[in-house]
Amino acid sequence: MKYMCTPSEVIQVDYHVMIAGPGGIGKTKAIMDLLGKPYENQKPTIGSVAFYYSVDNKKILLIDTSGQHLYEDLLIDASKNSNGVVLFGKESDLGYDYFKKLIIKENPSIKVYDYNGDLKESITNLITKIDTNC
Numbered sequence: 001m002k003y004m005c006t007p008s009e010v011i012q013v014d015y016h017v018m019i020a021g022p023g024g025i026g027k028t029k030a031i032m033d034l035l036g037k038p039y040e041n042q043k044p045t046i047g048s049v050a051f052y053y054s055v056d057n058k059k060i061l062l063i064d065t066s067g068q069h070l071y072e073d074l075l076i077d078a079s080k081n082s083n084g085v086v087l088f089g090k091e092s093d094l095g096y097d098y099f100k101k102l103i104i105k106e107n108p109s110i111k112v113y114d115y116n117g118d119l120k121e122s123i124t125n126l127i128t129k130i131d132t133n134c
Contacts, residue, residue, distance in 0.1 A: 015060045018103075019064050047065075047074050
């Protein structure tokens with residue numbers, strides 16, 4: 001178990017899951033859709049933003065990371081503290097390979113799952129991969 005602190009409470013989470021990939025690819029929109037929150041005229045994510053999510057009685061901290069190379073140090077820090085990453089994009093997308101290599105270089109044991117168009121399913125499959133150590 002990992003713990004996250006907020007100003008008023010300590011929140012216990014089972015997993016830290018980073019959402020990463022090139023900028024402008026739809027990471028934040030997918031998270032907002034998953035959480036049932038409105039997504040209108042969203043500006044690019046600067047740095048990272050955390051969201052809490054539960055699936056199958058598992059508490060998950062989702063870390064929405066910026067797709068801009070400018071925030072590479074924040075991406076590195078997020079990857080060091082994450083159990084896994086849902087990676088947006090395809091190998092042919094500009095920046096996909098860069099993000100994947102950077103994340104794995106900084107945390108060789110991190111589990112990576114390629115986003116499949118359904119964030120809930122991608123997270124569930126990633127957690128299975130973490131739990132089974134595959």
